[in-house]
Amino acid sequence: MTSTPSSTHFLTIKNTFISTKNHIHTSLNTPLHAPNSPIWTASEIAESVHGKLLKWGPPGTICTDTRALQPNTNQWFFAITGQHFDAHDFISPQLYGKGCVGVIGNRVCEGWDNGFVQVEGNGNVNTVDSLINMASYARNKRFNGVLVGVTGSVGKSTTKSMIALALESLGVNVFKSYGNWNNRVGVALSLIGMDRNVDIAVLEMGMSGKGEILELARMVRPEIRVVLNVGASHLENLGSLEEVAMAKSEIFREAKLGDICVFNADDPLVSTLPVPHGVRKVFFGRRMGCDVRLVAAETADGGLGVRVVLEKEKEMVKFVIPSPGLHLALDACAAAAVATLFGLSLAQVGKSFSKFVPVHMRSELQVARNGIKIVNDAYNANPLSTRAAIDLLQSIACDGNRVAILGDMLELGSIEIESHEKILSHCCDSNIDLVGLAGNRFLIAAKNMNLNRVKNIVHANDAKILAQKIVKRLKFNDVVLVKGSRAMQMEKVVDAIKAMSIHIPP
Template sequence: MRVAADEMSGLLPLTTSPHSSRRCSDVSSGPRSLLLCSARVRAGLQIHRRARFYRSFTCRVNSSDPLSEGAGGGSQDYGWSCDDGGVVWDASRLARAVGGDVVQWGSPGSICTDSRKINRGQWFLALVGPKFDGHDFLQQALDRGCAGVIGQNVSSDWPRGFIRIECSLDALHLLATYVRRLYRGPVVGITGSTGKTTARAMTSLALKSLGHVHQTEGNFNNHIGVPLTLLKLPFRNSACILEMGMSAAGEMEVLARIAEPSVRVLLNVGPAHMENFEKLEHVAAAKGELFSCARPGDVCILNADDPLIMGLILPPAVQVIFFGRRAGCHVKLVEAAVTEGGRGVHVILEQSSYGSITVENFNSGSQILENLLTEKPIHTHPQKPFDGAAVGRDYHSRTVFDISSPGLHLAMNACAAAAVAVALRIPVEKVCKTLSEYSPVGRRSRLEQVGNVHILDDAYNSNPMSLESSLRSLSYMDSKNRRVAFLGDMLELGRVSEDAHQTALALCTELQLDYVGLVGQCFAKAAMSLGMTTNNFNSFEDSEQLAKQVDFILEPGDTVLVKGSRGMKMEAVVDAIRRMTIT
């Protein structure tokens, strides 16, 4: 059975109350092409740095399709049902969505790409990458009770459903795009060189008053993770927050065209993944792809303190909101101060009395902000200042709250989250209570006391921007004894690697840290170049070697930061400290 992509109807219907939506209208307004320009997409779960490919494919939604008619505001309003694995599809609609062949029928179910985690009744999408082939794990998927396979081939005696496709990655993107096109609520896309996960978690708290918020889990922020997150999106959720990452030019555009965020946030631009870029301006341009395909009416939220972001050109007819410390910001960070002996942050935000700005022509963020400051602001929300406190000129409300986690950088992430709330018509003063509930996600500046040692576990990842923030956080913390840093190499920095590692070591000296343990060749080379071969700076070949020495290095009352790139496996050091203090 051959089903054309222009007959798309991908989901099981769920009758709901009608709502209007610009993007839902797009789906049902007649045959419409969606071009997914997958420039430099990752081929599989890992990017092959020197083997990028370009793909483009088109899917059209036919207005005669019953699901499309419902979504477009016909007599019935359709959504979709979900099981524990996400959005549920039947075989015929799966085939229509991806333009594939139904070779064998299977029961309705959600989609899974990991044969080790597939639940009974799910469809297994056999992804193919440079180092793996999902078709090698069909038997495992069958043993776990899959409803069928979406792939290129199966054995002649395959007993379950089978939908034949040409490219599994294209199929994943098409399915996610279709779900996104039918979703009624706001979709927030967040990117930046550092702080994406923290800002995403804070944004979820800031939007708590809207109801249940669907968001990225773990590190699902690439061309596989973003579609999978959309494929788990419940129809009735109030909002969806997507963390969006990239390591090369073209990748952010792919994610943006799949996710079509109605609110697009760029936190910062710094030296990350520099092995794929010649200079920071190229990183900014790659991050800025989030804005380049924005539609009229989409909200673009910019960090006004970052000149690289402010230099990006925005498309016409988008709405712009600024956050940061500069005058003219819609959400202004007035104050950020350490509290609780460096273990918390005091934050003061102000919300401006004028609304978002509509871009009339192609303009940079700097030009837009300059125009805003030279023109008389329009006071659209005349309200009393927060608690009667004095606020800055052109600001109508102030909110004050505390975050019980270390790191002044959290204040700027909170400012960005508040800007998203403002974009969705939630006043800043309403989000202060929920933002104060923030706690670190995973191994990201998580403070814990194990025995008589305090650990600042920031072992998840590292780049120059995040490392500087973490080192300063350590320096602000009260310690009964020494301040110790165990630092793993920052990877994927290319030509700026040597300078970045030397700068980090110079900062350790400036902050007068008592002991620095270095893991990896990059830090070892930097220490040698700077003549840092004293007892205060020691190098180790890998994290396992350092882990064996922590019992001899640490002293009672020490406060220790552990940080490094994922490839350095610095979590082994944290685990060793935990074992040391227990035994």
């Protein structure tokens, strides 16, 4: 399974990076604060959106949220239109004092005196399409580095962060997309918001249906294309795991000679995905013959870390990721497969991963003032990631109760109840002491399994009500997992646990 040597095209790019010196990396962690966002001139804006410069405005950064505008700064407000909202409604002269020097969109309010670029077309044009045009312009005319695109059913944000962390050790300017900005708007804003001197950008790419990854790949045009795994997510739109795999494979479809496609060798739905002729393949995973192989993974530090052994050719490295969850080992393997393409040794990669800090609300260990340990994994959920989270909970040393607080897993289509039943069975098999459930899907599953009246299972319709119930059952030395699909807003449970007042014995 070992791949062929890299192409001359990519070696040239790689060598350029290895010799780059004196670059400063800036970490961008939140969409509301991007201090190094690039400056766009009014003429560049008009050209990029195929629009008309109707009113001149000074150069500035791009903003899509009036709440993020900052006084005494030059910002152009891009008015996004969607199915259920229209940001043009927020345009008023009051924006002048908030740093808005211009508007990009269909229209402005009466009496608007600052800059205005009217997007292509007449009438109420969908400005998201214009945002995509601007992102493509940024990628094609303002970015000269190497772009890494990462997709998969689980682990995208963590793997993206690990890749960026390792590449920082090259001494080059690395950009990673904010949070999980992985849909068409988020990816577009990531491209638009990259500084001109970025050398390597790492973007995650998500989807809920066919054609979405292909659109993102055409916008991003990554030189390195990664598929992490295929799991039971988005089945409501796609119907089967095979269809999910084909949707993910869209990232490979238009790869060109010199690009590199990175596969999970352990996932048969990934390892067999087709790529264009002549494109190099790189494999990661536990199987023999992988370009980067996960030799071993075990819990460390009482379950609060993961000891990992990776191998590449004749080099082997051991390190500890200071975060709970054995699933992080395969994410690290995937990230290492990418990072070593840029000339990093496994030893350098392992040193970087030993400093890894979890992405917010993704297996993030938090210790509340009341003594309760919380594994905040509340950002999203599907059967694969939820099962892994329960295993994580079981692996953490605990002097009190292990508590799993789970919100419904959405977009599972015809297998949704079956999937929730399997998760409840896994909780029972894992001897979880207390289970909290939020949502109708878990309620139906519990009733089907005659668990709805079991004393150690607490149920509520939503996260807010569940939080009120569950906090009455917690003690200072408990370890609590909180996980659920994004729409379930399980962070409300996390906040309620943190706010609890519990007497901690001396």
